[in-house]
Amino acid sequence: MSSPVVTRIAPSPTGSMHIGNARSALFNWLYAKHTGGKFLLRVEDTDRERSTEASVQVIFDSLTWLGLMWDGEPVFQFARAPIHKAAVQRLLDAGHAYHDYLTVAEADALKEESRAAGHALRSPWRDRKPGPTEEGKPHVIRFRTPDEGDTVVEDKVRGTVRFPNKDIEDFVLMRTDGTVIYNLAVTVDDHDMGVTHVIRGEEHLSNGGRQTLLYKALGWDVPVFAHLPLILGKDGGKLSKRHGAQSVGDFREMGYLPEGVRNYLAKLGWGHGDDELFTDEEAIAWFDVVDVVKAGARLDFDKLNHVNNWHIRRADDTRLAELVLPILRDERHLALPDDALARLEAAIPLVKEGAKTLQELADLSLYAIKVRPLALDDKTIGNLTDETRGRLARLVEALRGANDWTPQGLQDLLKAFAESEGVGLGKIGPALRGVLSGGVQAPDLGSALASLGRDESIGRIQDALSHLR
RNA sequence: GGUCCCUUCGUCUAUCGGUUAGGACAUCAGAUUUUCAAUCUGGGGAGAGGGGUUCGACUCCCCUAGGGACUGCCA
Numbered sequence: 001m002s003s004p005v006v007t008r009i010a011p012s013p014t015g016s017m018h019i020g021n022a023r024s025a026l027f028n029w030l031y032a033k034h035t036g037g038k039f040l041l042r043v044e045d046t047d048r049e050r051s052t053e054a055s056v057q058v059i060f061d062s063l064t065w066l067g068l069m070w071d072g073e074p075v076f077q078f079a080r081a082p083i084h085k086a087a088v089q090r091l092l093d094a095g096h097a098y099h100d101y102l103t104v105a106e107a108d109a110l111k112e113e114s115r116a117a118g119h120a121l122r123s124p125w126r127d128r129k130p131g132p133t134e135e136g137k138p139h140v141i142r143f144r145t146p147d148e149g150d151t152v153v154e155d156k157v158r159g160t161v162r163f164p165n166k167d168i169e170d171f172v173l174m175r176t177d178g179t180v181i182y183n184l185a186v187t188v189d190d191h192d193m194g195v196t197h198v199i200r201g202e203e204h205l206s207n208g209g210r211q212t213l214l215y216k217a218l219g220w221d222v223p224v225f226a227h228l229p230l231i232l233g234k235d236g237g238k239l240s241k242r243h244g245a246q247s248v249g250d251f252r253e254m255g256y257l258p259e260g261v262r263n264y265l266a267k268l269g270w271g272h273g274d275d276e277l278f279t280d281e282e283a284i285a286w287f288d289v290v291d292v293v294k295a296g297a298r299l300d301f302d303k304l305n306h307v308n309n310w311h312i313r314r315a316d317d318t319r320l321a322e323l324v325l326p327i328l329r330d331e332r333h334l335a336l337p338d339d340a341l342a343r344l345e346a347a348i349p350l351v352k353e354g355a356k357t358l359q360e361l362a363d364l365s366l367y368a369i370k371v372r373p374l375a376l377d378d379k380t381i382g383n384l385t386d387e388t389r390g391r392l393a394r395l396v397e398a399l400r401g402a403n404d405w406t407p408q409g410l411q412d413l414l415k416a417f418a419e420s421e422g423v424g425l426g427k428i429g430p431a432l433r434g435v436l437s438g439g440v441q442a443p444d445l446g447s448a449l450a451s452l453g454r455d456e457s458i459g460r461i462q463d464a465l466s467h468l469r
Numbered sequence: 470g471g472u473c474c475c476u477u478c479g480u481c482u483a484u485c486g487g488u489u490a491g492g493a494c495a496u497c498a499g500a501u502u503u504u505c506a507a508u509c510u511g512g513g514g515a516g517a518g519g520g521g522u523u524c525g526a527c528u529c530c531c532c533u534a535g536g537g538a539c540u541g542c543c544a
Binding site: 010011012014044046047050104107111115116118119120140155158161162163164167168169171172174175176177179181182183185186201202203204205206207209227229230232234236237238264267268269271273274275276277293294295296297298299300302303304305306307351353354355360363364379414425426428429430431432433434437439440441442443444445 | 470471472473474475476480481482483491492493494495502503504505506507508536537538539540541542543544
């Protein structure tokens with residue numbers, strides 16, 4: 001009965017993709033998936049200064065990494081300039097727009113006057129035909145905003161929002177150089193792309209009024225609008241670099257999983273009862289724009305960490321190992337053994353419960369990929385008393401004979417060994433830990449031994465016993 | 470200045486006129502302990518203020534205060 005939903009994300013290439021933009025993309029994606037509709041991408045590259053090939057690529061990369069794949073080919077706004085111009089001409093022909101020969105300075109002065117008079121800018125040129133002096137002179141084309149009445153935006157999250165027309169200025173549609181302005185381009189493109197639901201940041205709410213005016217003047221159906229609350233920084237201010245992260249790339253570098261970011265972002269400004277941690281399938285099944293919250297939300301890394309940890313726990317270990325490996329190799333410049341990937345795969349399931357990010361997962365699994373002989377930290381060296389050395393040597397024998405090389409089996413073996421030595425585990429644990437890990441974090445000893453394997457474990461212990469005297 | 474939006478624990482939120490105002494993160498205390506975590510148990514913590522409407526308001530209306538967006542020949 002109702003036409004299929006079409007949503008879109010329309011970022012402009014600025015060199016990075018803001019996380020707020022990413023959330024808009026997510027909500028559009030979720031809503032399209034939820035309704036079985038389409039999610040389109042339009043690159044707003046009309047600002048030729050900033051629109052480099054590289055910054056366009058950032059948009060593709062950011063969305064791809066986030067797992068928000070768009071349907072069909074992306075639309076490039078700049079390429080549609082002739083269509084935009086035709087729309088302006090239609091507006092001109094219908095009397096909804098006019099040529100304005102005011103200079104920038106004159107327009108500024110007039111805005112001041114209008115403001116003082118209690119209304120927005122209305123150019124004298126709206127009812128004046130260019131004379132011989134103006135013919136051929138540079139000028140802009142402005143929209144003829146109605147003087148009376150209100151423009152109403154039926155917003156899915158904010159309800160009915162009315163803008164008095166007298167307070168909406170005769171905004172520019174086409175610049176002196178013949179290129180069109182944002183509001184015109186967006187309206188024409190959204191219409192041509194068949195967009196049914198415009199879901200975007202709250203900063204566009206007042207543009208919703210101007211665009212509604214354009215849709216009506218052009219004789220088109222107005223799409224459903226839904227304006228999302230802003231994402232704020234920890235201090236409640238606008239999210240910026242000083243808050244630690246603001247672009248999709250930042251979050252990626254900090255070691256967040258795309259599904260973790262999706263989950264957290266979805267929770268930021270939208271909710272489904274008490275559900276906090278969920279999969280994409282659940283989010284898609286539950287999502288609806290009418291459930292979006294109105295107030296701006298602060299980005300909280302503690303909560304993000306918690307959400308991300310949940311997704312790391314349920315992520316595939318091979319995938320995690322493949323993500324952690326380059327961090328260790330390329331970011332930390334560590335020399336890795338040939339079987340590094342296999343070692344990481346063995347270690348990750350033992351340590352991932354405590355990892356909030358991939359960076360932490362790298363810290364926690366670092367012990368596993370160290371190359372023998374390990375450099376020992378001072379604390380461990382201090383622990384290697386003659387007494388302890390004797391015990392470790394005897395432990396090596398016990399390990400050689402171990403027939404249950406599993407975390408639990410080895411845990412039991414250690415307990416039994418400590419007992420046979422007549423001491424508590426605390427007497428041998430710290431030294432063994434240091435010798436096995438080289439001083440970095442490692443899981444409990446049974447798990448550490450199990451993940452390292454018999455040869456590597458015994459080798460590391462013997463290295464310590466022989467290399468240090 | 471004008472227009473518009475917003476306002477429940479520190480943070481994200483639930484509540485859709487009747488609840489001891491619920492949950493999550495964070496925090497605090499305890500348990501556990503071979504590092505760091507993780508885990509378990511328990512605790513503290515909220516309706517911006519003022520008026521209405523109503524038998525009854527966090528919930529509806531108005532005012533004030535505070536925060537934010539827009540007010541570009543940027544998007």
